[in-house]
Amino acid sequence: MARSMESFEGVALTTPVTIGYERTSSHSAHWFAGKALARLIEAAGIVKADVDGLAMSSFTLQPDTAVAMTAYLGLSPRWLEHVPMGGASGVVTLRRAARAIQAGDAEIVACIAADTNQPGAFKDLVADFSSFSRDAVYPYGAAGPNAVFAMITRCYMDQFGITREDFGRLCVAQRQNALANPHALLRKPMTLDDYLKARPVAEPLHLLDCVMPCAGAEAFLVMSTDRAKSLGLPHATVKSVVERHNAFPDDPVPTRGGWAMERERLYEQAGLGPKDMDFVETYDDYPVIALMQLEDLGFCKKGEGAAFLRETDLTVGGDLPHNTCGGQLSAGQAGAAGGYLGLVEAIRQLTGQAAGVAVDGARFGLVSGYGMVIYDRCLCTGAAILGRGEA
Amino acid sequence: MTDKALPPAFRTALWRHVTEGAREGELRFQTCLQCGQVQYPPREVCGRCLADDLEWRPVEGMAKVLSKTRLHASLEPWFRDRLPVEVALVQLDEGPVAYVFAEQGVDVGNRVRVSARLDEADVAVLWASPR
Numbered sequence: 001m002a003r004s005m006e007s008f009e010g011v012a013l014t015t016p017v018t019i020g021y022e023r024t025s026s027h028s029a030h031w032f033a034g035k036a037l038a039r040l041i042e043a044a045g046i047v048k049a050d051v052d053g054l055a056m057s058s059f060t061l062q063p064d065t066a067v068a069m070t071a072y073l074g075l076s077p078r079w080l081e082h083v084p085m086g087g088a089s090g091v092v093t094l095r096r097a098a099r100a101i102q103a104g105d106a107e108i109v110a111c112i113a114a115d116t117n118q119p120g121a122f123k124d125l126v127a128d129f130s131s132f133s134r135d136a137v138y139p140y141g142a143a144g145p146n147a148v149f150a151m152i153t154r155c156y157m158d159q160f161g162i163t164r165e166d167f168g169r170l171c172v173a174q175r176q177n178a179l180a181n182p183h184a185l186l187r188k189p190m191t192l193d194d195y196l197k198a199r200p201v202a203e204p205l206h207l208l209d210c211v212m213p214c215a216g217a218e219a220f221l222v223m224s225t226d227r228a229k230s231l232g233l234p235h236a237t238v239k240s241v242v243e244r245h246n247a248f249p250d251d252p253v254p255t256r257g258g259w260a261m262e263r264e265r266l267y268e269q270a271g272l273g274p275k276d277m278d279f280v281e282t283y284d285d286y287p288v289i290a291l292m293q294l295e296d297l298g299f300c301k302k303g304e305g306a307a308f309l310r311e312t313d314l315t316v317g318g319d320l321p322h323n324t325c326g327g328q329l330s331a332g333q334a335g336a337a338g339g340y341l342g343l344v345e346a347i348r349q350l351t352g353q354a355a356g357v358a359v360d361g362a363r364f365g366l367v368s369g370y371g372m373v374i375y376d377r378c379l380c381t382g383a384a385i386l387g388r389g390e391a
Numbered sequence: 392m393t394d395k396a397l398p399p400a401f402r403t404a405l406w407r408h409v410t411e412g413a414r415e416g417e418l419r420f421q422t423c424l425q426c427g428q429v430q431y432p433p434r435e436v437c438g439r440c441l442a443d444d445l446e447w448r449p450v451e452g453m454a455k456v457l458s459k460t461r462l463h464a465s466l467e468p469w470f471r472d473r474l475p476v477e478v479a480l481v482q483l484d485e486g487p488v489a490y491v492f493a494e495q496g497v498d499v500g501n502r503v504r505v506s507a508r509l510d511e512a513d514v515a516v517l518w519a520s521p522r
Contacts, residue, residue, distance in 0.1 A: 127401065131403050134403055135403050135406050139514075140490040141462045141476045143462045143464065144466060147460055147478055151457070152458070154499070202461070252488050375432065
């Protein structure tokens, strides 16, 4: 039996921050990161020198990394991390930062994901996203992640009897959740009919299955619960975090992800199960991936997603509030900040700071991440269970 | 427009082996001389046993279609002029999974033959044809 993970006790997540979103921006990712850091400091009532840890995630900082950002932002941290894991960045960063706090390697870690979206830049990012993509994906129609996820979606539909209507229910519920979120770019009510009639992009994917690339930042602070209390900051606690990379590499089409490998460890460490979750934030680059997480994390059995989506109200106030701020499908995908979106929203929900609609009396929430499409799937997966901290 | 659009030609240095194969009418994949693994996309080490003893060998190209999409949007002008474009995901009998252009009549579940052909940029791309 492998050694069990040490507890994450004593770690607090505070000051959820969102900057943007904008469809395109002439600002650099650095600007978004700077705005986010300023907001974190202001919200926490600290000074910049109190921040002695920095973690950054971005696709558009080139030629810079977190290293250059210390000089750019005038920080001298004693703990520094660059997490280039796209949609898994939030959960993975949280795990790294929590351990740094527990070990005493840092006292206040600023975790920032920031990306800009300048016209035309998305093509360059996609064309050279990975060596495998350069040789063996991009030349086949240059459709970016849409082609990869069209393949997975088609396979899922064929294998598990899921229809476009089923995916549409998930998307419509998320849009309902987005209506009150001031940060969401897409806040127009959406019907199932709107979803079904959207133009095809990469069949079976249509326009409303795809996230809108945009510019923005998401950020939070990690510190000890003692520090959070002394600063008077409402905070979320960390019950459990797992990650797994390149899970099930021999599956010819990835209809499951690393969550299926790590689920048991996740719930065991938290001492909680799926039924204890008051809300769930999945990584929703495409609805099939959100559903895959709900299955692999035990909210329904693999292959029973269709029935689950027909029977379950996923809106805030429903059976299982899911992607409570509307997710990326409504907010937009601000690069790596998309990998922070669910986590920042979960901290809001657990600290009584919901930007949109609050999940009544939420005590526990699950956040999962999925990032970096290297060939025919994303390789990074992670999940965290968070709780409401005592004031 | 003065610049004539071409298919995207940017590849890693290893892709020239596939292009050379296409020029000689062969589909060539890397075979590991240590463990026998056939791998794709190309790498400089074997993804199974980590040996760097890899040889580009012709494969027959028989494959099964796992999934398929019809693209209605592309980031490249070359494809935008030719939409919709059909792309399939196939698994070769030797094991590797590949994205390929799908000829008419190629559908999910079919057995197909995969070949490497030179495109207008003189670079190899993979195609699936009905058996």
